[in-house]
Amino acid sequence: MSDATTPRPPASAEDVERAWNDTKLAQVLYHDWEAQTYDDKWSISFDERCVSYARDRFAAAAGTGGWPYERALEIGAGTGFFSLNLRQAGVLDDVTVTDISPGMVEAARRNARGLGFEIAGEVADAERLPFDDETFDVVVGHAVIHHLPDVEQAFREMLRVLRPGGRVVICGEPTKYGDKIARALSRATWWTATRATRLPGLRGSWARPQEELDESSRAAALESVVDLHTFDPGALTALVTRAGFTHVRSVTEELTAAWFGWPVRTFEHAVNPDRLGWGWAMFAYKSWLRLSAADRVLAKVVPGELFYNVSVTAVRPS
Protein backbone atom coordinates (compact mmCIF):
# COMPACT_ATOMS: atom_id res chain seq x y z
CA MET A 1 0.00 0.00 0.00
CA SER A 2 1.38 3.44 -0.83
CA ASP A 3 1.50 6.16 1.76
CA ALA A 4 -1.80 8.02 1.42
CA THR A 5 -0.13 11.38 1.95
CA THR A 6 2.20 10.99 -1.05
CA PRO A 7 0.44 11.71 -4.36
CA ARG A 8 1.79 9.96 -7.47
CA PRO A 9 4.16 11.96 -9.65
CA PRO A 10 2.64 13.20 -12.93
CA ALA A 11 2.05 10.37 -15.44
CA SER A 12 4.69 9.72 -18.10
CA ALA A 13 3.75 9.33 -21.77
CA GLU A 14 4.51 5.57 -21.42
CA ASP A 15 2.12 5.34 -18.44
CA VAL A 16 -0.65 6.95 -20.47
CA GLU A 17 0.02 4.56 -23.38
CA ARG A 18 -0.15 1.51 -21.06
CA ALA A 19 -3.32 2.85 -19.42
CA TRP A 20 -5.34 2.21 -22.60
CA ASN A 21 -4.85 -1.52 -21.97
CA ASP A 22 -4.80 -1.52 -18.16
CA THR A 23 -8.06 -0.24 -16.72
CA LYS A 24 -6.78 0.02 -13.13
CA LEU A 25 -3.73 2.05 -14.17
CA ALA A 26 -6.15 4.22 -16.18
CA GLN A 27 -8.24 4.77 -13.01
CA VAL A 28 -5.17 5.90 -11.05
CA LEU A 29 -3.83 8.21 -13.77
CA TYR A 30 -7.18 9.71 -14.67
CA HIS A 31 -8.36 10.25 -11.08
CA ASP A 32 -4.96 11.45 -9.80
CA TRP A 33 -5.05 14.01 -12.59
CA GLU A 34 -8.69 14.92 -11.79
CA ALA A 35 -8.06 15.18 -8.03
CA GLN A 36 -6.72 18.77 -8.22
CA THR A 37 -9.80 20.16 -9.97
CA TYR A 38 -12.43 17.53 -9.11
CA ASP A 39 -14.44 19.60 -6.61
CA ASP A 40 -14.75 22.52 -9.03
CA LYS A 41 -15.57 20.29 -11.99
CA TRP A 42 -18.44 18.54 -10.19
CA SER A 43 -19.52 21.55 -8.06
CA ILE A 44 -18.66 19.63 -4.89
CA SER A 45 -18.90 21.55 -1.66
CA PHE A 46 -19.16 20.70 2.01
CA ASP A 47 -21.96 23.11 2.85
CA GLU A 48 -25.72 22.61 3.29
CA ARG A 49 -26.30 22.06 -0.46
CA CYS A 50 -24.12 18.94 -0.63
CA VAL A 51 -24.73 17.84 2.98
CA SER A 52 -28.45 17.58 2.25
CA TYR A 53 -27.81 15.95 -1.16
CA ALA A 54 -25.63 13.21 0.42
CA ARG A 55 -28.01 12.70 3.36
CA ASP A 56 -31.07 12.47 1.08
CA ARG A 57 -29.41 9.93 -1.26
CA PHE A 58 -28.42 7.78 1.74
CA ALA A 59 -31.88 8.04 3.31
CA ALA A 60 -33.67 7.24 0.03
CA ALA A 61 -31.70 4.00 -0.20
CA ALA A 62 -31.32 2.90 3.41
CA GLY A 63 -33.73 4.96 5.55
CA THR A 64 -32.81 7.02 8.60
CA GLY A 65 -32.53 4.32 11.28
CA GLY A 66 -29.30 3.55 13.13
CA TRP A 67 -27.70 7.01 12.70
CA PRO A 68 -24.93 7.67 13.38
CA TYR A 69 -23.11 4.56 12.16
CA GLU A 70 -20.02 4.43 14.34
CA ARG A 71 -17.27 2.89 12.18
CA ALA A 72 -17.70 3.81 8.50
CA LEU A 73 -15.65 2.90 5.43
CA GLU A 74 -15.99 4.61 2.06
CA ILE A 75 -14.72 2.91 -1.11
CA GLY A 76 -13.69 5.03 -4.13
CA ALA A 77 -14.14 8.10 -1.93
CA GLY A 78 -12.65 10.62 -4.35
CA THR A 79 -12.28 13.95 -2.55
CA GLY A 80 -14.64 12.82 0.23
CA PHE A 81 -17.91 14.23 -1.13
CA PHE A 82 -20.11 11.42 0.23
CA SER A 83 -18.62 10.39 3.58
CA LEU A 84 -17.50 13.86 4.71
CA ASN A 85 -20.94 15.29 3.99
CA LEU A 86 -22.62 12.26 5.62
CA ARG A 87 -20.46 12.83 8.68
CA GLN A 88 -21.55 16.47 8.80
CA ALA A 89 -25.17 15.31 8.46
CA GLY A 90 -24.81 13.04 11.50
CA VAL A 91 -25.20 9.84 9.46
CA LEU A 92 -21.61 8.60 10.01
CA ASP A 93 -19.25 9.00 12.92
CA ASP A 94 -15.70 7.69 12.54
CA VAL A 95 -14.78 7.80 8.82
CA THR A 96 -12.09 5.87 6.90
CA VAL A 97 -11.79 6.77 3.22
CA THR A 98 -10.19 4.58 0.56
CA ASP A 99 -9.53 5.15 -3.13
CA ILE A 100 -7.30 3.59 -5.77
CA SER A 101 -5.95 7.09 -6.54
CA PRO A 102 -3.42 8.48 -4.02
CA GLY A 103 -4.22 12.02 -5.20
CA MET A 104 -7.88 11.51 -4.27
CA VAL A 105 -7.11 10.09 -0.81
CA GLU A 106 -4.87 13.07 -0.08
CA ALA A 107 -7.57 15.49 -1.33
CA ALA A 108 -10.21 13.83 0.91
CA ARG A 109 -7.98 14.06 3.99
CA ARG A 110 -7.22 17.70 3.19
CA ASN A 111 -10.94 18.45 2.81
CA ALA A 112 -11.62 16.80 6.21
CA ARG A 113 -8.91 18.90 7.87
CA GLY A 114 -10.47 21.99 6.26
CA LEU A 115 -13.74 21.04 7.95
CA GLY A 116 -11.98 20.73 11.31
CA PHE A 117 -11.69 16.96 11.75
CA GLU A 118 -9.30 14.14 10.90
CA ILE A 119 -10.17 10.99 8.99
CA ALA A 120 -8.18 7.85 8.26
CA GLY A 121 -7.24 7.37 4.59
CA GLU A 122 -5.77 4.41 2.69
CA VAL A 123 -4.92 3.93 -0.96
CA ALA A 124 -6.84 0.75 -1.72
CA ASP A 125 -8.49 -1.18 -4.53
CA ALA A 126 -12.15 -1.85 -3.64
CA GLU A 127 -11.70 -5.42 -4.89
CA ARG A 128 -8.99 -6.09 -2.23
CA LEU A 129 -9.63 -4.08 0.91
CA PRO A 130 -6.69 -3.88 3.35
CA PHE A 131 -8.83 -4.31 6.51
CA ASP A 132 -9.54 -7.20 8.89
CA ASP A 133 -12.82 -9.09 8.76
CA GLU A 134 -15.75 -7.45 10.59
CA THR A 135 -14.08 -4.03 11.06
CA PHE A 136 -16.91 -1.66 10.05
CA ASP A 137 -20.58 -0.97 10.89
CA VAL A 138 -21.29 0.50 7.44
CA VAL A 139 -19.57 0.62 4.04
CA VAL A 140 -20.61 3.45 1.71
CA GLY A 141 -19.77 4.45 -1.85
CA HIS A 142 -20.95 7.03 -4.37
CA ALA A 143 -20.44 6.86 -8.16
CA VAL A 144 -17.73 4.22 -7.81
CA ILE A 145 -18.83 0.67 -8.66
CA HIS A 146 -19.30 1.53 -12.35
CA HIS A 147 -15.46 1.85 -12.42
CA LEU A 148 -14.75 -1.63 -10.99
CA PRO A 149 -13.85 -4.51 -13.33
CA ASP A 150 -15.25 -7.14 -10.91
CA VAL A 151 -18.22 -5.58 -9.11
CA GLU A 152 -19.25 -8.85 -7.39
CA GLN A 153 -15.75 -9.34 -5.96
CA ALA A 154 -15.93 -5.79 -4.51
CA PHE A 155 -19.26 -6.63 -2.81
CA ARG A 156 -17.71 -9.82 -1.36
CA GLU A 157 -14.92 -7.66 0.08
CA MET A 158 -17.43 -5.17 1.53
CA LEU A 159 -19.29 -8.10 3.09
CA ARG A 160 -16.06 -9.43 4.63
CA VAL A 161 -15.06 -6.14 6.31
CA LEU A 162 -18.60 -5.48 7.64
CA ARG A 163 -19.61 -6.77 11.07
CA PRO A 164 -22.55 -9.21 11.04
CA GLY A 165 -25.67 -7.05 10.73
CA GLY A 166 -23.61 -4.23 9.17
CA ARG A 167 -24.94 -2.36 6.13
CA VAL A 168 -23.62 -1.45 2.70
CA VAL A 169 -25.01 1.67 0.95
CA ILE A 170 -23.85 2.44 -2.60
CA CYS A 171 -25.48 5.47 -4.27
CA GLY A 172 -25.28 7.48 -7.46
CA GLU A 173 -24.53 4.76 -10.02
CA PRO A 174 -25.64 5.20 -13.65
CA THR A 175 -28.52 3.08 -14.94
CA LYS A 176 -28.31 1.53 -18.41
CA TYR A 177 -31.08 3.62 -20.03
CA GLY A 178 -30.63 6.75 -17.89
CA ASP A 179 -26.97 6.94 -18.89
CA LYS A 180 -27.77 6.53 -22.62
CA ILE A 181 -30.27 9.41 -22.50
CA ALA A 182 -27.98 11.66 -20.42
CA ARG A 183 -24.98 11.08 -22.71
CA ALA A 184 -27.04 11.77 -25.85
CA LEU A 185 -28.32 15.05 -24.37
CA SER A 186 -24.80 16.01 -23.27
CA ARG A 187 -23.34 15.30 -26.72
CA ALA A 188 -26.05 17.41 -28.38
CA THR A 189 -25.41 20.25 -25.90
CA TRP A 190 -21.63 20.14 -26.50
CA TRP A 191 -22.12 20.14 -30.29
CA THR A 192 -24.54 23.09 -30.18
CA ALA A 193 -22.71 25.18 -27.56
CA THR A 194 -19.23 24.85 -29.08
CA ARG A 195 -20.57 25.80 -32.53
CA ALA A 196 -22.80 28.63 -31.33
CA THR A 197 -19.95 30.25 -29.38
CA ARG A 198 -17.84 30.39 -32.56
CA LEU A 199 -20.38 32.67 -34.25
CA PRO A 200 -19.35 36.28 -34.81
CA GLY A 201 -20.69 38.36 -31.93
CA LEU A 202 -20.47 35.48 -29.45
CA ARG A 203 -16.91 34.30 -30.10
CA GLY A 204 -15.20 37.13 -28.17
CA SER A 205 -17.18 36.83 -24.97
CA TRP A 206 -18.73 33.34 -24.84
CA ALA A 207 -16.14 31.02 -26.46
CA ARG A 208 -13.75 28.97 -24.36
CA PRO A 209 -10.10 28.95 -25.47
CA GLN A 210 -9.44 26.05 -27.90
CA GLU A 211 -6.80 24.48 -25.54
CA GLU A 212 -9.44 24.17 -22.81
CA LEU A 213 -11.94 22.59 -25.22
CA ASP A 214 -9.22 20.17 -26.40
CA GLU A 215 -8.45 19.22 -22.79
CA SER A 216 -12.16 18.53 -22.14
CA SER A 217 -12.29 16.33 -25.26
CA ARG A 218 -9.21 14.36 -24.10
CA ALA A 219 -10.81 13.93 -20.65
CA ALA A 220 -14.00 12.65 -22.30
CA ALA A 221 -11.94 10.11 -24.29
CA LEU A 222 -10.23 8.85 -21.10
CA GLU A 223 -13.59 8.74 -19.34
CA SER A 224 -14.70 6.11 -21.84
CA VAL A 225 -11.77 3.94 -20.62
CA VAL A 226 -12.55 4.33 -16.89
CA ASP A 227 -16.37 4.13 -17.09
CA LEU A 228 -16.88 0.36 -17.27
CA HIS A 229 -20.52 -0.33 -16.41
CA THR A 230 -24.06 0.91 -16.34
CA PHE A 231 -26.61 -1.01 -14.27
CA ASP A 232 -30.01 -2.56 -14.55
CA PRO A 233 -31.50 -2.16 -11.03
CA GLY A 234 -32.82 -5.75 -10.92
CA ALA A 235 -29.52 -7.24 -12.12
CA LEU A 236 -27.63 -5.16 -9.53
CA THR A 237 -29.87 -6.47 -6.74
CA ALA A 238 -29.23 -10.05 -7.92
CA LEU A 239 -25.46 -9.47 -8.01
CA VAL A 240 -25.39 -8.12 -4.44
CA THR A 241 -27.45 -11.11 -3.28
CA ARG A 242 -24.98 -13.51 -4.99
CA ALA A 243 -22.14 -11.80 -3.11
CA GLY A 244 -23.74 -13.01 0.16
CA PHE A 245 -25.83 -10.05 1.34
CA THR A 246 -29.40 -10.18 2.60
CA HIS A 247 -32.23 -7.57 2.66
CA VAL A 248 -31.01 -6.24 -0.70
CA ARG A 249 -32.94 -3.27 -2.09
CA SER A 250 -32.30 -0.89 -5.00
CA VAL A 251 -33.93 2.48 -5.70
CA THR A 252 -33.70 4.77 -8.72
CA GLU A 253 -33.87 8.59 -8.73
CA GLU A 254 -33.58 11.55 -11.14
CA LEU A 255 -35.44 11.47 -14.43
CA THR A 256 -36.11 15.02 -15.66
CA ALA A 257 -33.52 16.30 -13.16
CA ALA A 258 -30.87 14.29 -15.05
CA TRP A 259 -32.21 15.41 -18.45
CA PHE A 260 -31.67 18.97 -17.18
CA GLY A 261 -28.54 18.45 -15.04
CA TRP A 262 -26.25 16.72 -17.56
CA PRO A 263 -26.76 19.27 -20.39
CA VAL A 264 -26.30 22.11 -17.87
CA ARG A 265 -22.97 20.65 -16.68
CA THR A 266 -21.86 20.15 -20.31
CA PHE A 267 -22.87 23.71 -21.20
CA GLU A 268 -20.81 25.00 -18.26
CA HIS A 269 -17.74 23.17 -19.61
CA ALA A 270 -18.33 24.31 -23.20
CA VAL A 271 -18.59 28.09 -22.68
CA ASN A 272 -16.51 30.82 -21.04
CA PRO A 273 -17.16 30.32 -17.30
CA ASP A 274 -16.80 34.07 -16.64
CA ARG A 275 -20.18 34.56 -18.36
CA LEU A 276 -21.94 32.29 -15.85
CA GLY A 277 -22.11 33.92 -12.48
CA TRP A 278 -23.94 33.31 -9.22
CA GLY A 279 -27.33 33.94 -10.88
CA TRP A 280 -26.74 31.08 -13.31
CA ALA A 281 -25.56 28.76 -10.48
CA MET A 282 -28.72 29.52 -8.46
CA PHE A 283 -30.97 29.07 -11.51
CA ALA A 284 -29.35 25.66 -12.23
CA TYR A 285 -29.55 24.48 -8.62
CA LYS A 286 -33.14 25.62 -7.98
CA SER A 287 -34.34 24.18 -11.30
CA TRP A 288 -32.66 20.86 -10.45
CA LEU A 289 -34.39 20.85 -7.03
CA ARG A 290 -37.82 21.50 -8.61
CA LEU A 291 -37.33 18.80 -11.23
CA SER A 292 -36.13 16.32 -8.57
CA ALA A 293 -39.37 16.97 -6.65
CA ALA A 294 -41.38 16.34 -9.86
CA ASP A 295 -39.38 13.12 -10.43
CA ARG A 296 -40.45 11.78 -7.03
CA VAL A 297 -44.06 12.05 -8.25
CA LEU A 298 -43.22 10.60 -11.69
CA ALA A 299 -41.55 7.63 -9.95
CA LYS A 300 -45.06 6.38 -9.17
CA VAL A 301 -45.83 5.85 -12.89
CA VAL A 302 -42.55 5.80 -14.87
CA PRO A 303 -40.50 2.55 -14.92
CA GLY A 304 -37.51 2.78 -12.53
CA GLU A 305 -35.04 1.65 -15.23
CA LEU A 306 -35.48 4.98 -17.07
CA PHE A 307 -34.24 7.07 -14.12
CA TYR A 308 -30.56 8.06 -14.16
CA ASN A 309 -29.28 7.10 -10.68
CA VAL A 310 -29.46 3.73 -9.02
CA SER A 311 -28.57 3.11 -5.35
CA VAL A 312 -28.38 -0.23 -3.61
CA THR A 313 -28.35 -1.18 0.05
CA ALA A 314 -28.04 -4.55 1.81
CA VAL A 315 -27.15 -6.12 5.13
CA ARG A 316 -24.50 -8.67 6.10
CA PRO A 317 -26.36 -11.67 7.52
CA SER A 318 -26.00 -11.97 11.32
Ligand SMILES: C[S@@+](CC[C@H](N)C(=O)[O-])C[C@H]1O[C@@H](n2cnc3c(N)ncnc32)[C@H](O)[C@@H]1O
Ligand atom coordinates in the same frame (compact mmCIF):
# COMPACT_ATOMS: atom_id res chain seq x y z
C1 LIG B 1 -16.52 9.20 -10.20
S1 LIG B 1 -15.34 9.19 -8.92
C2 LIG B 1 -16.40 9.34 -7.49
C3 LIG B 1 -15.68 9.90 -6.30
C4 LIG B 1 -16.56 10.15 -5.09
N1 LIG B 1 -17.09 8.93 -4.57
C5 LIG B 1 -17.66 11.12 -5.44
O1 LIG B 1 -18.83 10.71 -5.50
O2 LIG B 1 -17.36 12.31 -5.66
C6 LIG B 1 -14.85 7.49 -8.81
C7 LIG B 1 -13.72 7.23 -7.83
O3 LIG B 1 -13.51 5.81 -7.79
C8 LIG B 1 -12.13 5.57 -7.71
N2 LIG B 1 -11.83 4.20 -8.17
C9 LIG B 1 -11.81 3.74 -9.43
N3 LIG B 1 -11.49 2.43 -9.45
C10 LIG B 1 -11.33 2.05 -8.16
C11 LIG B 1 -10.99 0.82 -7.52
N4 LIG B 1 -10.75 -0.30 -8.23
N5 LIG B 1 -10.91 0.81 -6.18
C12 LIG B 1 -11.12 1.93 -5.46
N6 LIG B 1 -11.43 3.12 -6.00
C13 LIG B 1 -11.54 3.18 -7.34
C14 LIG B 1 -11.51 6.66 -8.55
O4 LIG B 1 -10.16 6.88 -8.28
C15 LIG B 1 -12.40 7.85 -8.21
O5 LIG B 1 -11.91 8.61 -7.15
